[in-house]
Amino acid sequence: MTTQSNNTNAAKRPPKRSHWQIMCDVIFALIIRELKTRFGANRLGYFWALAEPMAQAAVMALIFSLLGRSSLSGVPVALFMLVAILPFKLFSKLLPQLSAAIESNKGLLGYRQVTASDPIISRLIIEVITFLIVYLLLMSTMAWLGYNVIPDDLLELLGVSALTIIMATGLGLMLCAATTWWKDTGKIVSMVMQPMFFISGIMFCATMIPQQYWYLLSWNPLFHVTELSRDAYFSAYQTPVGSFEYLGIWAIASFTFGLMTFQVNRQRFITT
């Protein structure tokens, strides 16, 4: 038990902070708040956050292994699937999370310390860290099962992941602004993301498709994400479609446009 005088001492006014420190404090507070509301319901909360993508990836890998295909392009099928599922999951989690970031923290924007970009940054940090942990956990499990899980080109892999994150952030910022104009934006996003799972090259890769049909898929930046991820991970797989230029343009364009729409609409986040 603390005494009264102790109490007042401990709650003493903190020293003046710089803008940067205020922002760090706010983002830290928001991250704690997000983790609490998302996983706080039960103690296994964060475990489920990790288990869900892991289970999904494992089931997909298992199905394909059971179908009798043990190797695609000389790579074990389970690993081949995982390397594509994980960045796709990252994208499809980031998008709805970011687009709802402001809406679900609205009450907290009432404090002048909290600016509209803070919830976006906190959710970004949470999702990216979760992605990294899931990635490492899954790959360690695969290594334990006897697979060779060391990526052949780590730098390329990091590059693809970074571009994926930038692209998702840009689109997320745009959707965030769109949500203030039209509440149901989120529903459209989840409707669009459903078929994306099937056309983004998760269960197949470009070399399995005749060349004249590539154009049906190559418009999709997520297809480039999965292709390039595999290309980076397995030197045995050379992607004929995946292009850093195309993905990079998507990432830069959506990020630029996202920042623009966000900046133009920032008043709406507070007032509506």
Add this chain to the structure above:
Amino acid sequence: MIHFENVSKFYPTKQGRHYVFRNIDLDLPTDRNIAILGPNGVGKSTLIRMIGGTDMPNEGRIRSLKNISWPLGLQGGLQGSMTARENVKFIARIHGYKNTRPIEKRVQEFAEVGKYFDEPVKSYSSGMRSRVTFGLTMAFDFDFDVLLIDELGAVGDANFRKKSEELLLSKYETTKLIMVNHNIRELKKFCQTGLVIKDQQLHFFDDINDAVELYQATYVKNNVK
């Protein structure tokens, strides 16, 4: 001082821009308590929010070197999906407190909402909300120079009102109030000066009685007629 520099604020409506304030140039003192007077919809809460930095004017700006609180009222301030304790922790953290426990304890003691302190705020009655909101200011040791209060006292029960009144009066020396309340008697008890919102302008009076007079002359009579 709180400086208003050519401040205009409008809301877009279907019939075009609805101006709440137009080209306001004004210096508000921060060494006395100010009552804000005006009927519903004239812009009292908007004014409070703009002073508190929660809302931005469409033109011009509001400057102050004083430490001004966020608007304490029933709207906003607390996130409904979080419990009171989580709200308190959050607010303490964004204000730079590393150890939030003493603040939690003091808010809890002041608010007296019992076990509801660990229930989501959206399940609260408005009286409970105002208790927590009020408890928050008290726990921060009143390090604010100016406290913005938007009709907060209106919903509390007698016991709580007494408690919060005592608290406000005891901090009189260091913390000044800017207050919105429809109860003139209540306003007179706390405030020496008054601010009337009329014709998209702010009219400041050094004596609250003059402000009340103008308020009653412009609004009350018209309404009765």
